[in-house]
Amino acid sequence: MDKVRIGIVGLGNMGRFHANYILEGKVNRCELTSVCSIVPAELEPFPDLKQFSSSEELIRSGEIDAVLIATPHFQHTSMGIDALENGIHIMVEKPISVHKADCERLIQAHEKHPDRVFGAMFQLRAEPRWQKLKKLIDEGELGEIVRINWIISDWYRTEAYYGSSAWRATWKGEGGGVLLNQCPHNLDLMQWLCSPPSKIRGFCQLGRYHGIEVEDNVTFYFECANGATGVFVTSTGEFPGTNRLEISGTRGQIVVENGVTRFTRNESCMLEFSKTAKAGFAKPEVWNVEIPAGNAEMPHAIVLQNFTDAILDGTPLMVPGHEGMHSVEMANAALYSSLTDQTIELPLDGPAYEAKLNQLIADSTFEKKVVESSGEDFTKSFTKQ
Numbered sequence: 461m462d463k464v465r466i467g468i469v470g471l472g473n474m475g476r477f478h479a480n481y482i483l484e485g486k487v488n489r490c491e492l493t494s495v496c497s498i499v500p501a502e503l504e505p506f507p508d509l510k511q512f513s514s515s516e517e518l519i520r521s522g523e524i525d526a527v528l529i530a531t532p533h534f535q536h537t538s539m540g541i542d543a544l545e546n547g548i549h550i551m552v553e554k555p556i557s558v559h560k561a562d563c564e565r566l567i568q569a570h571e572k573h574p575d576r577v578f579g580a581m582f583q584l585r586a587e588p589r590w591q592k593l594k595k596l597i598d599e600g601e602l603g604e605i606v607r608i609n610w611i612i613s614d615w616y617r618t619e620a621y622y623g624s625s626a627w628r629a630t631w632k633g634e635g636g637g638v639l640l641n642q643c644p645h646n647l648d649l650m651q652w653l654c655s656p657p658s659k660i661r662g663f664c665q666l667g668r669y670h671g672i673e674v675e676d677n678v679t680f681y682f683e684c685a686n687g688a689t690g691v692f693v694t695s696t697g698e699f700p701g702t703n704r705l706e707i708s709g710t711r712g713q714i715v716v717e718n719g720v721t722r723f724t725r726n727e728s729c730m731l732e733f734s735k736t737a738k739a740g741f742a743k744p745e746v747w748n749v750e751i752p753a754g755n756a757e758m759p760h761a762i763v764l765q766n767f768t769d770a771i772l773d774g775t776p777l778m779v780p781g782h783e784g785m786h787s788v789e790m791a792n793a794a795l796y797s798s799l800t801d802q803t804i805e806l807p808l809d810g811p812a813y814e815a816k817l818n819q820l821i822a823d824s825t826f827e828k829k830v831v832e833s834s835g836e837d838f839t840k841s842f843t844k845q
């Protein structure tokens with residue numbers, strides 16, 4: 461095989477975006493042969509491609525080697541499993557599933573078909589700024605991590621956004637709010653750069669700012685196995701909001717804010733310094749370093765190129781699909797903690813959370829009003845930081 465024939469399921473904002481850059485030739489050795497949507501009008505812009513109205517037909521068509529799943533989140537699991545069981549490689553949009561038990565089902569299907577490639581679309585991992593931070597942390601330049609705080613309260617969304625499609629911001633259609641839709645990238649980066657939390661205490665306000673039933677304003681406290689602590693704050697209702705990530709280690713502190721990454725490097729380890737300093741108010745000397753962001757052109761295409769190379773050449777994946785479970789688990793745990801008013805130890809009990817979510821779906825009396833929104837450039841929604 462010298463190229464990957466790919467199909468896309470779901471031709472909304474994200475599916476169309478993927479289709480366009482593949483058709484523009486931004487991914488070498490990857491040919492978009494087929495598209496699939498349940499809405500016939502969404503297929504019309506692709507008259508030269510094979511068109512399907514169901515993912516089952518696409519997966520069994522013989523027209524594709526791989527499928528990119530860009531539908532509402534709940535279907536990521538069922539379509540992903542169906543594709544794997546039929547010998548198709550999968551690239552799944554974030555979040556890989558709505559809840560941990562579904563992530564485990566998808567991961568188990570992949571374990572049964574390990575010769576298929578399972579990637580997840582966490583494109584921020586392809587951006588130089590985050591890769592540099594990852595390298596710096598992995599090489600020990602920050603020392604041992606002691607605190608991680610991310611205030612990302614600038615995911616501002618209007619009522620028109622929530623009214624733009626029926627599945628959004630409902631327990632049944634989306635399975636969650638800001639934690640599951642806007643924050644998977646941030647949660648993924650936090651656990652990838654540092655480590656997954658070992659416990660979470662969440663405070664989630666449901667429909668605080670919008671006429672929705674899911675969370676749109678969240679604060680959660682977390683701890684990691686090494687004793688590092690952190691706070692994650694997010695909102696889709698606050699404006700102007702803040703986007704500031706702070707990672708503190710024994711050798712200094714990193715702050716990412718307003719597109720700038722600053723590393724305040726302790727010349728000596730703060731713990732050693734504390735033990736050996738002769739004066740009570742002495743402090744380690746610091747160096748102030750600004751880390752250049754580097755170019756981040758088309759990070760989605762970079763992740764898809766890596767997926768293509770993994771299929772054709774066995775190149776290691778930037779984002780192995782199973783790693784997509786961490787951000788889902790964090791989102792689920794914060795919500796579960798808030799709903800049950802208790803601290804949640806990780807690993808989260810996936811079936812218990814699934815039962816809770818099913819109860820929310822069953823008890824829901826919320827009526828979603830879908831309103832046509834004016835055409836706008838959705839790529840403005842991609843996080844810059």
Ligand SMILES: NC(=O)c1ccc[n+]([C@@H]2O[C@H](COP(=O)([O-])OP(=O)(O)OC[C@H]3O[C@@H](n4cnc5c(N)ncnc54)[C@H](O)[C@@H]3O)[C@@H](O)[C@H]2O)c1
Pocket residue numbers: 469470471472473474475496497498499502513514515530531532533535553554555581582583625641842
């Ligand atoms: N990686 C990123 O930067 C990024 C950005 C935005 C959205 N996303 C993710 O992409 C996914 C889609 O989000 P969106 O904003 O494009 O949503 P959307 O509502 O704009 O599009 C969803 C599409 O799925 C189609 N669809 C629904 N059910 C289907 C079915 N059974 N079979 C085939 N098609 C079906 C709809 O017709 C629509 O075309 C979500 O999981 C979202 O989290 C990722």
